[in-house]
Amino acid sequence: MKNIFLKSALLFSVIAGIFTSCVNDDQYDSPEIVFSADLTPTKTVKQINDGATAAVVQYAGDDIIEAYVTSSDEKGNFYKSVSFQTIPTDATAPIGFSVPIDDNTLYGEGFSPGRKVYIKLKGLYVAKVYGSLQIGSLFEGTIGRIPVNVWRNHLFPSATKVSEDSFVRPMTMAAAFTDANQNTLVELDPVQFGEGSLGRTYYDVDSGGGSTNHSVIATTGGASQVIRFSSFAPFSGNMVPSGSGKIRGVITKYQTTFQFMVRYESDINLTGPRADLFAPIGGSALVYTGAFSEPFTSYTTSNQQVFPKYINDAAVGSRYWQVKTFSGNKYIQMSSFGGTPEANRSLFIVPVDMTAANNFSFKTEAGFDNGPCLKVYYSMNYVPGSNINNATLVDITSNFVIPAGPASAYATSFTSSGVYPIPSSLTGNGYFIFEYKGNGNGGVTTTMQIDDITVN
Known part of the structure; x- marks a missing residue:
């Protein structure tokens, strides 16, 4: 019995040593998810966009489109929706659209800015919503979120990921806020937060949906636009910067109101002096x-x-x-x-x-x-x-x-x-x-x- 005990103890020590060695080597790193979808598009986003109207229609064709992610829910400012766009060229402007998905932490599923994603359209619903193409499931007569157990049958992140710097477009306030730019990635320049946002945190007053609507304005004046921050963003308690500069984000729209959405606090680069729009x-x-x-x-x-x-x-x-x-x-x-x-x-x-x-x-x-x-x-x-x-x-x-x-x-x-x-x-x-x-x-x-x- 004593020999059996010693042999068992020795075997346990060896196994424990091997396990400890493996753990130390791995440093508890999570396995990296590999995105490898490689499908062949049969339609362009432009073709789908041109054919869509305000009427919700189920797509019957066995077609595939490809587009690149512009949004990110990693920091909580986007929620259960992914924005996409095509890559602009010298001859063509990008086309943006959105896909509502009933799932969280989509950035971990491959939906990070610059990732090319293939979308199988058959069985999904297509319509122009608030002036922009939306693709999803049917919900009470309009476009709704694709269920968590269904979206993987339609959306396939690929191994291709490009730098967002290669497709972000610098734009003035006057040029940016149009339906044609919805869901595309733009960098507003030169801008600053409106006077009513100064001395406040990114999230303070619930403007609806657990988010605060601030205002952003060009340093040369003109009409302001809504810039929206979720209470779930980890930076929501930080102070709104008072300077001027650039803000990168995605143009969205709710009903008739445009809403500019950043993905991360680092999208906000207002390090220049504030422009005095109301001079002495x-x-x-x-x-x-x-x-x-x-x-x-x-x-x-x-x-x-x-x-x-x-x-x-x-x-x-x-x-x-x-x-x-x-x-x-x-x-x-x-x-x-x-x-x-x-x-x-x-x-x-x-x-x-x-x-x-x-x-x-x-x-x-x-x-x-x-x-x-x-x-x-x-x-x-x-x-x-x-x-x-x-x-x-x-x-x-x-x-x-x-x-x-x-x-x-x-x-x-x-x-x-x-x-x-x-x-x-x-x-x-x-x-x-x-x-x-x-x-x-x-x-x-x-x-x-x-x-x-x-x-x-």
Whole structure:
């Protein structure tokens, strides 16, 4: 019995050693899936696309097409749908289409960008959906997802995989968002996120379907478009970048709204300086003086925001200080309330001869107050019309009393916010700066009104 035990122990040790050696050699690597489909296409994507209409039709022919993957669900921004396109040539533009599939982690099944995939059409359904070709199963009279136990009978990833750099197309915002470009891979350039997306994470507000709709806009201005981020993307909690540059992704569409979809956070390359689409305005007749009063009575236009004697700067967001009138009294006003929600930093800049001036004062009135929004600074090195971030701002807000307003109404009257004695050390031309900061996306939206700005 003792000999049997020793022999058994020895045999176990040898087997364990062999197993351990194998494990160490493999380092627990998962076996690589080999994609080797090599079919012969009998139709082109163009032929199928040209024959499709809005009517859902079951494909009866025993035909095969080939196309290249543009999307990826690896990082969770795409879900149960694969976008494809043909490879563009000098003579032909690519044709894109999508195939909804009721399965997860499709990137692990070979559906990664640049992979050539063969599609057997017989038995599938074909239609133009929201202006683009879609191929799938029938679901309640429209194109639905191909079931998980069926799609492998129709889609066959091949061994051929090309670099997406070989078929991605650089495009301007104006050119990109058309039905002809749906499901194709494009790189928008030059672009940046819209003002309403700044200071936010990629996913924060559910715009429907567990995703957030942000906006992307050309650095030259123009219409913005939706760029959509899923809550399941691992980068969804990261901050939206504020710079400008390129964004690569796939053009999609829901009903009448285009939606731009990135695959990875690395698709977003906004490392350049942000373009100022709402530049400082006014300042065409700046006068540096040590004694003046501004009651805004000389401005005849309601909502006027161009002030020749002052500079009005929408440093963040698209909103400027505006002249308003109530009960015959004129004043300037700024608010993040209403309209398209966005982050705001709006500056009203007043030129002053600091040598000649002794005191600085103003009156305020706040309304629908949900938090402090006004700060006051002076600057001695601001350059009119330039980026305010390049100037040195000295915060003097604590020298004033800026009363809070009611939560659901306006204060009954303007209140003097105090007098600031201008230090004798300040000499030469300088500026007093009123800064409003708010955010219509769940932040401060207090309405602030200023009147009777006085320097003496």
